[in-house]
Amino acid sequence: MVKVTYISTDGTETDMDVAEGTSLMQAAVSSGLDGVIGECGGSAMCATCHVYVDASFLEKLPAIDDMEEEMLECTSSDRRPTSRLSCQIESNSDIDGIRVTFPETQV
């Protein structure tokens, strides 16, 4: 299990133990956290799973591919240097303790 902290726009923190291999989008949606929607189920096709990743973890994540890059240009809330699609982040031991913040809006 990998510890992930989700931070909502009002600052509320939710700690979750996420099984390795599960995406951060899937873990949040299936437990009912409101900050992401994940309409396409993780295919990088909808941009409703946008999160801001704590800067210290950015380098530990797989690189942003072309599709994610384009999707990130279309997020409903501002894209920042820390923006990622949470469906493209798989939980693994390298990112234990990662903190991600939900944006204001997803659609």
Add this chain to the structure above:
Amino acid sequence: MPEPVVIIGAGQAGVQTAFSLRDMDYSGEITLLNGENFLPYQRPPLSKSYLKNSVTDSSLIFRNEQLYESKQIEIMQASTAIKINRQTKSVSLTTGEELPYGKLVIATGARNRILPFDGGELKNVFQLRGLEDAKRLRLELQKKPKIAVIGGGFIGLEFASIAKELGAQVTIVEAASRVMARAVCPTLSDYVQKVHLARGIEILLAQKIVAINSSSDFATDLQMHDGSKLPCELVLVSVGIIPNSELAEAAGLTVSNGIQVDATLHTSDPDIFAIGDCACFPSDFSGRNIRLESVQNAVDQAKTVAENICGTSTEYGSIPWFWSDQSDLKIQIAGLTSNADTTVVSGDPATGKFSVCCFTNNRFVGVESINHPADHMAARRLLAAGRKITVQDISHPGATLKSLAKS
């Protein structure tokens, strides 16, 4: 106390209805009838990543079991509705139980169309709709069989892509003169077809299969109408779906290409709604009655119904969008493009990344994109804003969907 809500079918639309009702603070009882024996799950990965073993069963699940509990959504597993009793406002289950409802939501989805000849029961002839189907196919694919896919629609092409990636020999047999003919314009069909051919998938167009030949419970080859035969070790039948509208029909509700609903998604009974794959609705966007088979449609209709149960009178009017993943081809469609009479290509297909802008009677009706999500999202914004883009606008040198969406 608000009325009890019963939802028949715990797929994309049914589950969304239940959770949207709670998001909107609906305090009445909610019962979700799940005809299957798994926690409700998403279907799109079943013809894509799931077949590659890269996705676990648990990551297909919409919501954890505890969440149904904490939201007080009673989910009845392996519970099939067999009758809707409109006089007594109740639903009969296979178990003999009768569930009373105040409002009923029919979200029974669809089932696969079967071939008009024998063979569907053979041990190596498969369909792909549910988790059980995908599990069996995933296992079979490990044997790298020689595969015949009957039907070149989205699911057939997605399955073929993965099977090819996993080392199988794959032939797609399509009755129409191009793939995905029901949903996309010829430009996109041609492009996608070429990519699949180049990857070594064989595609037989305008070919009708008249029989599946077999030997001791296994299909051995497909018999074509021109007399030729296609030997195979595994057959996938993916020739479209049929809406599950029998319960509604037996209850006397209006049914025609699915369960007929009005703009607020009510059936011909004011206490019964129908949504998702099983519902035929008046589409403002296309100006006719249509039935859509997509996640977007299931989710957005569910939200509209939840609002209407909560007391508003909301008409359904979302912009349709759809995606399909065929190996390295990411296809995204905004709007409804199958009836387009004029198309303009934006971008250069040679780069593997472009969009086809579609018009019907000079009206901008949608965009089909290949590996170009930025165009897709721009198209959705343009359509949602009701922007009347013209052929000239998009043909202008240097014009892109993105620049048009920003202007």
